[in-house]
Amino acid sequence: MAEYSAFSLLKNALTGNKDWKPAWRKPAPKASYDVIVIGGGGHGLSTAYYLAKEHGITNVAVLEKGWLGSGNVGRNTTAVRSNYLLPANTRFYEHSMKLWENLSHDLNYNVMFSQRGCLNLAHTPAQLDDFARRGNAMRHLGVDAELMTTAEIARLVPALDVSATARFPIVGGLMQRRAGTARHDAVAWGYARGADRRGVDIIENCEVTGFLRDGDRIIGVTTSRGEIRARKVAVAVAGSTGQVMRLAGIDTMPIESHVLQAFVTESLKPFIDTVLTFGMGHFYMSQSDKGGLVYGGDLEGYNSYAQRGSLPVVDEVMSEMLALFPGLARVRMLRSWGGVCDMSMDGSPIITTGPLPGMYLNCGWCYGGFKATPASGWCFAWTIAKDEPHAFNAPFTLDRFHRGLVIDDKGQGATPRLH
Amino acid sequence: MLITCPYCGPRDVIEFTYQGDGNRERPQPASQNLDAWNAYVYDRLNPAGDHNEIWQHSGGCRAHLRVVRNTLTHEISSVAFARGDHKVAARHKAEGKT
Numbered sequence: 001m002a003e004y005s006a007f008s009l010l011k012n013a014l015t016g017n018k019d020w021k022p023a024w025r026k027p028a029p030k031a032s033y034d035v036i037v038i039g040g041g042g043h044g045l046s047t048a049y050y051l052a053k054e055h056g057i058t059n060v061a062v063l064e065k066g067w068l069g070s071g072n073v074g075r076n077t078t079a080v081r082s083n084y085l086l087p088a089n090t091r092f093y094e095h096s097m098k099l100w101e102n103l104s105h106d107l108n109y110n111v112m113f114s115q116r117g118c119l120n121l122a123h124t125p126a127q128l129d130d131f132a133r134r135g136n137a138m139r140h141l142g143v144d145a146e147l148m149t150t151a152e153i154a155r156l157v158p159a160l161d162v163s164a165t166a167r168f169p170i171v172g173g174l175m176q177r178r179a180g181t182a183r184h185d186a187v188a189w190g191y192a193r194g195a196d197r198r199g200v201d202i203i204e205n206c207e208v209t210g211f212l213r214d215g216d217r218i219i220g221v222t223t224s225r226g227e228i229r230a231r232k233v234a235v236a237v238a239g240s241t242g243q244v245m246r247l248a249g250i251d252t253m254p255i256e257s258h259v260l261q262a263f264v265t266e267s268l269k270p271f272i273d274t275v276l277t278f279g280m281g282h283f284y285m286s287q288s289d290k291g292g293l294v295y296g297g298d299l300e301g302y303n304s305y306a307q308r309g310s311l312p313v314v315d316e317v318m319s320e321m322l323a324l325f326p327g328l329a330r331v332r333m334l335r336s337w338g339g340v341c342d343m344s345m346d347g348s349p350i351i352t353t354g355p356l357p358g359m360y361l362n363c364g365w366c367y368g369g370f371k372a373t374p375a376s377g378w379c380f381a382w383t384i385a386k387d388e389p390h391a392f393n394a395p396f397t398l399d400r401f402h403r404g405l406v407i408d409d410k411g412q413g414a415t416p417r418l419h
Numbered sequence: 420m421l422i423t424c425p426y427c428g429p430r431d432v433i434e435f436t437y438q439g440d441g442n443r444e445r446p447q448p449a450s451q452n453l454d455a456w457n458a459y460v461y462d463r464l465n466p467a468g469d470h471n472e473i474w475q476h477s478g479g480c481r482a483h484l485r486v487v488r489n490t491l492t493h494e495i496s497s498v499a500f501a502r503g504d505h506k507v508a509a510r511h512k513a514e515g516k517t
């Protein structure tokens with residue numbers, strides 16, 4: 001029987017909620033495993049889950065330097081969508097979307113996936129043409145997309161300033177109705193529990209400090225809790241990719257670390273029931289189930305590992321919000337925070353075998369890797385188990401940059417702060 | 420964050436445009452060394468600590484500056500003109516300190 005069900009809720013309520021098991025154990029590390037996954041973020045945990053579930057590989061450790069969920073999996077603004085232009089991205093993110101659509105059932109854990117839609121606003125006819133092109137590309141690959149008129153948008157989001165005198169008048173938008181939001185902590189906890197129950201050891205407060213090698217081959221890691229060996233070592237450390245790869249003697253990567261901030265306001269009555277993006281700058285917003293408006297904007301724009309943002313970006317994000325919603329001028333912001341994003345040179349991720357024998361690499365998530373969590377783990381587990389990529393992640397190699405095979409959805413070139 | 424421009428003095432970061440990693444070596448324009456071009460365009464040191472980088476004082480005197488900034492603390496230990504300096508070798512904090 002499912003661990004969480006109406007019946008188990010009732011039973012535990014009657015017995016004073018004393019019999020719930022912790023969602024994951026706190027095991028001490030063993031001397032060796034079949035697979036070590038470095039990084040207990042969303043991607044590391046989902047990788048372990050799918051290794052166990054899809055490939056029967058359960059002698060696995062996830063090593064997390066802090067506590068589970070302390071990285072970007074617990075810092076993001078939870079937008080989930082698959083509205084990309086290029087086929088490699090569309091196929092991968094649509095696979096993720098399909099996994100999201102069944103994730104709560106699959107994990108027997110309510111990740112509160114809410115398909116409330118994601119609407120990209122267009123402010124010029126040229127931008128609307130561009131959105132039509134992207135929408136057509138999506139539909140061509142079987143992903144839902146529809147163009148909306150200003151009148152339809154005004155009905156959907158009554159608080160928006162849709163007047164012709166707005167600072168940036170709205171001329172239409174591109175909607176993906178199956179997009180939405182999910183509860184990020186629940187995603188981490190649900191994958192952690194699912195992996196733990198299948199035998200995976202999740203080891204917190206265990207920082208990888210170096211790699212054990214036999215010649216070129218990686219045969220394990222040194223950690224703050226001792227040496228641990230494994231036949232396969234998988235790296236899924238998002239913003240810390242450069243630092244961890246340096247431990248393996250790889251000094252340069254096609255990645256820069258940049259800080260992204262996010263913000264949440266005091267709770268309001270229902271205000272907006274979709275994910276909305278501004279087209280004349282960088283601003284997006286949704287409303288949490290508690291009522292807070294959750295929103296964000298641009299990166300800080302320069303390399304940073306500071307896990308906190310600066311005031312100029314706060315200023316910019318707030319002014320973009322007010323350009324769209326003048327009515328929010330007096331709403332108070334409750335919290336803001338920052339996370340370190342692994343910005344790749346083309347804005348697309350890397351999920352691959354190598355670059356050293358015995359090593360597997362998952363990184364380059366930029367600020368869009370939360371939505372990728374299910375497919376990233378699913379594809380990475382496949383790649384680790386079979387020593388070759390699945391068709392969904394085959395384009396996301398590390399050497400694509402040097403081979404002229406970049407996947408640059410926005411066409412920005414190798415300037416990570418612009419992706 | 421304040422950057423002390425050698426011409427203009429301490430100015431707010433919003434006056435500056437970030438131009439990225441200053442450790443990269445740009446090949447000669449006629450170079451056909453693909454590896455060197457690829458390394459220049461795509462490969463980054465991305466250190467957690469002192470970072471050698473190029474900023475332009477685009478909202479001021481427009482000079483290009485070579486800045487050493489700590490990516491963990493944002494402490495700036497050196498600012499100098501980048502003029503005539505296509506290649507900026509990783510250099511020590513103390514060097515070039517204004």
Ligand SMILES: Cc1cc2nc3c(=O)[nH]c(=O)nc-3n(C[C@H](O)[C@H](O)[C@H](O)COP(=O)(O)OP(=O)(O)OC[C@H]3O[C@@H](n4cnc5c(N)ncnc54)[C@H](O)[C@@H]3O)c2cc1C
Nearest residue numbers: 039041042043065071072073076077079208339369370371
């Ligand atoms: C403010 C913000 C908003 C965002 N909004 C969205 C959004 O709306 N939609 C979306 O799709 N994406 C969003 N993202 C991006 C998304 O959060 C990330 O791309 C994604 O979470 C990265 O994967 P992860 O969950 O595995 O990373 P993390 O949770 O960061 O996991 C990496 C883990 O590795 C651990 N680690 C690092 N070094 C070591 C070591 N040496 N040893 C052991 N462990 C180590 C870290 O402690 C960390 O827990 C946002 C990001 C930020 C910062």
Ligand SMILES: [Zn+2]
Nearest residue numbers: 424427476480
């Ligand atoms: Zn100046």
